[in-house]
Amino acid sequence: xxxxxxxxIPGLFNLPLEEFPPDFLVSNLPGLNQILTYSNAxxxxxxxxxxxxxxxxxxxxxxxxxxxxxxxEGKQDESHRYLLCRTIYLKADxxxxxxLPLENNRVNEDDSSIILEDLQTFxxxxxxxxxxxNGLWLMxxxxxxxxxxxxxxxxxxxRKANQFIEQSKQALPWYKLMNEMQMFMHQHPINQNRLxxxxxxxxxxxxxxxxxxxxxxxxQIQWFCDDEQLIRFADSSKIQHQPLNQLTQMKSGDKxxxxxxxxxxxxxxxxxxxxxxxxxxLEKTVFKPAMTLIKSxxxxxxxxxxxxxxxxxxxxxxxxxxxxxxxxVGFGQPEME
Numbered sequence: 001x002x003x004x005x006x007x008x009i010p011g012l013f014n015l016p017l018e019e020f021p022p023d024f025l026v027s028n029l030p031g032l033n034q035i036l037t038y039s040n041a042x043x044x045x046x047x048x049x050x051x052x053x054x055x056x057x058x059x060x061x062x063x064x065x066x067x068x069x070x071x072x073e074g075k076q077d078e079s080h081r082y083l084l085c086r087t088i089y090l091k092a093d094x095x096x097x098x099x100l101p102l103e104n105n106r107v108n109e110d111d112s113s114i115i116l117e118d119l120q121t122f123x124x125x126x127x128x129x130x131x132x133x134n135g136l137w138l139m140x141x142x143x144x145x146x147x148x149x150x151x152x153x154x155x156x157x158x159r160k161a162n163q164f165i166e167q168s169k170q171a172l173p174w175y176k177l178m179n180e181m182q183m184f185m186h187q188h189p190i191n192q193n194r195l196x197x198x199x200x201x202x203x204x205x206x207x208x209x210x211x212x213x214x215x216x217x218x219x220q221i222q223w224f225c226d227d228e229q230l231i232r233f234a235d236s237s238k239i240q241h242q243p244l245n246q247l248t249q250m251k252s253g254d255k256x257x258x259x260x261x262x263x264x265x266x267x268x269x270x271x272x273x274x275x276x277x278x279x280x281x282l283e284k285t286v287f288k289p290a291m292t293l294i295k296s297x298x299x300x301x302x303x304x305x306x307x308x309x310x311x312x313x314x315x316x317x318x319x320x321x322x323x324x325x326x327x328x329v330g331f332g333q334p335e336m337e
Contacts (some may be wrong), residue, residue: 001297004255005290006056010049010281010306011263017328020276026327029279031287035303036326038318039237039311042305044116048155049261052304053230056257057221059214064148065097068207070232071138081141081208084132084229086153087112090204096166099156099206101269109135111190112202117287122184126177139207144173146210153206154261157268181205213237225259246290258286264306294318 017025021118037135046052054062069081087108091098102108116137119131128140139146149167151157156164168175182204185191193200209229217238223234234241242249252257262278293299295318303311 001224003250003293003297004256005250005299006257006299007209007286007301007303008049008052008056008257008292008305009286009303010052010261011267012303013283013307014267014327015263016254016273016277017286017330020279020328021053022329024276026142029283029287029289029327031283032279033325034291035287035301035313036312036328037310037323038320039301039313040305040317041309044308044310046304047165047265047306047308048151049264049306050152050155053257053259055156056255056304057129057216059212062214064151064208065233066146066148066213067152067229068138068146069209069211069213070229071132078140079212080210081144083139083146083150084130084209085137085205086135087115087202088153088204088206089117089202091201096160096162097182099159100159100200101157102202104269107199108202110188115185115188115202118188118268119181123177123181131135134147136301137151138303140168141174144177145171147171147174147207148211150206150208151212152208154268155262156206156208157322163186167281177206196260220254222254222256223259224250227259230261232276239293244285247286248292250293258290269275 011139017305046055048063051063054060054065066079066086069079071084072079072082087102089100091100102112112135116129116131120127126142128142130137130138130140134222152165168178170317177221185205186201186203188202191203194201208246213236216239218238218240220291221239223230224244225231225234225241226244231241233239242261247258260282262282263275266275266278290301294301294313294315298315300315301313
């Protein structure tokens with residue numbers, strides 16, 4: 001039985017290649033370069049990793065995933081009223097609003113906690129807020145349904161938010177509550193103090209992860225991932241999962257989805273994470289083992305990077321030895337099937 005491997009690596013084709021030594025990209029990533037060399041490109045219009053993961057699960061009409069459900073304890077009678085959220089700086093002008101992250105440091109963490117705790121007190125009749133981990137909060141709405149139009153926080157950093165703000169107007173009670181919360185945050189004394197000290201205001205929340213848990217046939221679905229939200233979602237949905245470094249344990253005949261968000265996280269943050277180190281780790285844990293499976297079994301592979309094309313390999317692709325070697329350097333626009 002043929003094995004299908006989906007590699008979901010958002011950000012791979014958005015790397016600042018000029019920051020890498022050319023020799024590194026050509027010589028130090030043999031597994032990735034073999035995938036680039038022997039694959040065919042096919043058009044793709046899914047540019048958020050959530051919709052790609054949903055598609056791999058057979059949820060072809062789904063654009064966002066109900067991550068919030070994985071953080072709800074006990075019986076979920078009102079599961080449609082939960083969202084995840086994180087504080088952001090919403091940079092607004094006359095025509096649009098840009099979602100910008102707050103630097104990951106103690107000052108921003110403490111200020112965000114104070115604002116959210118005060119937000120909880122002021123809006124206690126409308127919602128409950130619970131701190132989770134690493135700046136993540138769970139919101140439970142009491143009188144209105146949660147909007148599921150918002151993409152994951154990582155997908156939104158650096159993007160314009162107006163499209164999703166307009167969509168949220170279709171749920172008027174939720175839209176009004178969101179606006180009132182923004183006004184409260186804008187006027188908060190913490191933000192007045194931050195403006196005087198040159199810090200970005202913590203003037204909004206980005207919400208995501210709403211919706212009902214989908215019904216899945218998980219008998220032949222297997223995930224490999226290390227992201228905490230994805231692991232929680234897999235557990236709550238009964239999806240079998242293992243760490244990325246266990247890819248060599250993939251079962252023949254299964255459809256396996258390998259998801260790594262480390263490049264996207266590094267590109268979307270100001271953490272200064274070493275992209276070269278992350279690529280080396282991906283080569284070791286994902287690309288090299290994937291190519292080993294391709295060579296040793298009847299495995300098909302699809303590399304999905306939330307780009308305008310995907311790369312596909314069949315069991316016969318490994319025989320295309322006449323193709324010139326490729327790397328991320330000069331990869332350009334591969335030939336479409």
